[in-house]
Amino acid sequence: MTLKDQRFFLELSEEIGNHPDKQEILADYEMHVFEMLQEESIDDQNLYSELVKRLGTPQEIAQIWKQETIITPKRTQWLFVIINAGIFIGGALLTLSYNIFHWNWAELIWENLINIPLIIMLLYIMFWGLIGYEIGKEFGHGGYRLMQKTFLFSIVPNILLMYLIIFKIIPYTWFQPLLSFRFIVVCIVFTAFLYPVSMVGYRWGKKVSV
Template sequence: MSAGEERFFQELDEVLGKHPDKEQIIAEYQSHVYEISLEGNFEGEDLYNEVVKRLGSPSEIAEIWKEEASVTPKKMQVLFVVLNIVIFLGGLSLTIIYNFFQFELIEIMWKRLTAVPSIIIIVYMAFWGLIGYEIGKEFGSAGLKILRRTFILAVIPNLVLMYLIVFRLIPHEWFQPLLNGPFILACIVLTILLYPISWIGYRWGRKASI
């Protein structure tokens, strides 16, 4: 380890203090500092200066992580689960109102939404990618477990609705003209892809947190 690298991590260790993810943070930055060190022949304090230029000073890094520590995994998990449930209940409410009540505005909304199923799917996929990104950005390497728990809890309403539709416990007529064989198959496939999409978002967010 060069003098500049040693200085950087010694300072980072000091300013992080008793941060709960201290070891993981240092390990994560070690890989990035190593990559920077391979890009040129740094002597003395040159590597330290280059690392600070690219990643920020140890005190700046510690400040960022201390702020993120205030966002607890539990709060983040609850937030995204609730958001997914709100989306789910919003769609369910719209379906029920459209089928049982006569409101011109609801009918217009329904016709416009069912005319663009691909956009609905893309937006929902983007939502899950954003969930992964935010978790990765906020919690770094510690966020993978949070992502898994969030996914399991949030996807339950989706699976219940899919079960009810596939086994015709909910009349397919409620969802016309949206609901057909290809669309049901697409929903099943895309539900399987939700976790990989959120994982990609997580990796992106984790990289952005550095």
């Protein structure tokens, strides 16, 4: 570490103050600067100004992290849990509307959706990637356990639905012509991919937050 980047990190450390994730924040920025210096050569005399240009002043960075503490992990966790539950509740209402009430608008939506099951699955996987990305971006290193807890809470409706279908508690005829052994296997495989995808999103968001 040169005198110029030492100055940058000393100022950053002072500005961050008693932030609960201070050491992790400094470590993330130090790693980012190290990788940057490995990729390109920056004159020592211009290093401090270059860091300020690319990362912001230590005061600006510290202000961002102080604002981050306003966003509580618990609120973020339950926001995503509620959104995921809302997706399933919406699907349940549509299923009931189509199979029990036979409303025309429900039939129209249903017939269009059953023609694009893979697209729906891909969009849902992207949603889980977005969950990880947002948590990584907002909480950085401190969001790892939050990501795990959010996943565990959010996955409950998925597991419950698979249980109800596999054990035929929900009539198979409600999901025809989609429901088949092959389709169930595909759903299980896609569900197994949700956690890895969310963690990839988390790591990406964490990297962007630096």
